[in-house]
Structure formats: C-alpha cells, structure tokens
Amino acid sequence: xxxxxxxxxxxxxxxxxxQKAYKTLGKVxxxxxxxxxxxxxxxxxSRIMREHNAYFGQKVGTGKTAVKYWGMKFFTSAxxxxxxxxxxxxxxxxxxxxxxxxxxxxxxxxxxxxxxxSRVLATSDYKEQMQQIKxxxxxxxSTEVNSVITIIEKYNLTKYDVFENPYTLSADxxxxxxxxxxxxxxxxxxxxxxxxxVVDGIFGVKTESAVISYKVANxxxxxxxxxxxxxxx
Numbered sequence: 653x654x655x656x657x658x659x660x661x662x663x664x665x666x667x668x669x670x671q672k673a674y675k676t677l678g679k680v681x682x683x684x685x686x687x688x689x690x691x692x693x694x695x696x697x698s699r700i701m702r703e704h705n706a707y708f709g710q711k712v713g714t715g716k717t718a719v720k721y722w723g724m725k726f727f728t729s730a731x732x733x734x735x736x737x738x739x740x741x742x743x744x745x746x747x748x749x750x751x752x753x754x755x756x757x758x759x760x761x762x763x764x765x766x767x768x769x770s771r772v773l774a775t776s777d778y779k780e781q782m783q784q785i786k787x788x789x790x791x792x793x794s795t796e797v798n799s800v801i802t803i804i805e806k807y808n809l810t811k812y813d814v815f816e817n818p819y820t821l822s823a824d825x826x827x828x829x830x831x832x833x834x835x836x837x838x839x840x841x842x843x844x845x846x847x848x849x850v851v852d853g854i855f856g857v858k859t860e861s862a863v864i865s866y867k868v869a870n871x872x873x874x875x876x877x878x879x880x881x882x883x884x885x
Contacts, residue, residue: 654695659807662689662696666707667812668848669757675815675844677761679774683809684781685760687800690807700729704749708760712746718763725749734792754848764790778804778813815844819851824878830855841884842866 654662666689670682689696689707696702701709704727712726727749732740750756764772764785772784782797793799804810819837823830826838836853839862843849847862863880866872872880 654697658697659690659695662693663807663809664850665696665753666690666757667809668843669754671812671815671843672754672848673757673761677758677765679772680761680764680785681778681781681810682812683778683804684785684800685757686809686812687778687782687804688760688785689757690803691796691800700727704747705751705753705756706747706749707753707756710748710756710759710763712748717768718759718766721755721759721762722748723751723755725751734794737794778810817841817844821881824881826855826881828855828857828860835859838863838881838884845884 663686666686667682670685670689673685674680674682692709693701693707696707701707704725706727709731715724725748726746728744728746730742731745731747732742734740748756748759750759763769769785769788769790771788772781776784779801782800785791786797817837817840819833819840821834821837823834826834831853833853835855836851838855839847839849839851839853839859842859842862843851845866847865849858849862866884867880870883872883
C-alpha cells in the first residue's frame with residue numbers, strides 16, 4: 653500500500669504531465685487522468701508498471717490505434733478481468749510500455765481522443781467522464797469508476813482542472829536567483845506552456861532553462877523582462 657509520501661510524490665509528478673497533455677490534446681479532464689493513473693499503478697508503486705512507465709495499464713490491442721505517442725514497446729503480465737460482475741478471471745495480456753511517464757500520459761490522451769471514445773464528452777464533469785470511459789470499454793472492473801472518483805475527491809484533484817494562475821506577478825523583471833510568489837507565477841505559467849517545473853518559487857537552473865526554451869520558441873530576446881512576462885500571460 654502506498655504511503656502518504658509516495659502518494660504525494662506521484663501526484664506531483666503526474667499532474668503537470670496531465671495538464672500538458674490536456675492542453676495539447678484536450679477533452680479528458682486532468683483530474684480524471686491523474687485519478688486513473690493513481691489507481692491503475694497503485695500511485696506509482698507497482699514495480700512492473702513503474703519499470704515500463706505504464707501508468708494506465710493500456711493493452712497493446714491491435715497495435716494500430718493511438719500509435720503517435722507509443723513506440724511499439726510492450727511487456728506481458730498477468731491481470732484480472734471482471735467480465736461478469738463479482739467474478740475475476742486471471743489472464744495474461746500484452747501491455748504498452750513507454751520510454752517516459754510523459755509518453756504514457758500523452759498516449760492515454762491520444763487513445764481517449766480516438767473514435768473508440770467518442771462518447772466521452774469534453775463538456776462532462778469528472779464523474780460523467782469516468783462513466784463514459786467505462787461505457788466505452790476502457791476497463792472491465794465494476795468498481796474502478798467509483799474508486800477513481802473517490803481518489804479525485806480525496807486528493808482534490810479537480811484543482812488541476814483549473815488553469816487560472818493562483819499566484820501574483822508583482823515584478824517587471826525576473827532572473828536566476830530570484831525567489832517568491834512572482835517566481836511561482838512564472839513557473840506556473842511556464843508549466844501551462846509545456847514546461848514541467850516544480851512550483852517552488854525558486855528561480856534556479858531548471859526555471860532558467862524553461863524560460864530560455866520559451867523565449868526561443870517565441871522569438872524573444874534577453875532576460876525574463878516585461879516583454880517576456882507579458883507574452884507568457
């Protein structure tokens with residue numbers, strides 16, 4: 653069973669990836685993605701799933717659907733399926749393996765944006781989306797929907813569905829070595845633009861690298877000055 657520290661660490665790792673994938677591919681709420689990853693991988697403590705970055709237990713299937721973010725790697729493992737409510741059947745199945753957690757998250761979003769999951773609606777709330785994902789055949793478990801909903805509510809995962817920056821920008825220029833809420837604001841905004849930073853309010857090497865990457869992508873010069881900060885907004 654995962655400890656409180658393991659749970660917090662896993663959510664901190666997977667949440668920004670879910671937000672990044674949502675911003676890129678859309679539809680499935682980040683809270684649903686995070687909750688399903690928590691349940692499917694036992695908060696990242698499942699050894700075999702962690703080794704293969706297989707945080708959603710996606711099967712290989714035909715190997716022809718949702719392949720942009722999957723490099724055709726796979727592993728086999730025993731798993732229990734609930735074809736009849738209350739009766740569990742153990743089978744061996746081939747599961748998709750990934751080079752990184754980010755690849756796993758993006759492939760999850762890619763799959764749920766295919767026609768197989770057309771009944772999953774972007775306008776639905778997290779409870780409805782879980783029901784819709786179940787109805788489309790993602791899982792056979794009769795308890796997974798409620799289990800994921802419980803995880804979402806227990807750990808307040810819906811906060812990751814909100815993309816409004818909770819921090820305040822009160823500086824015109826930010827540079828390496830700066831600390832405080834303005835740096836947290838910058839880190840949060842950079843994450844919304846594809847970075848994967850810990851929002852700790854410390855302008856260190858990783859934040860500097862993310863700023864440089866953002867500036868290069870947007871043809872901006874110099875430090876994180878007013879022009880850059882205005883653009884990031």
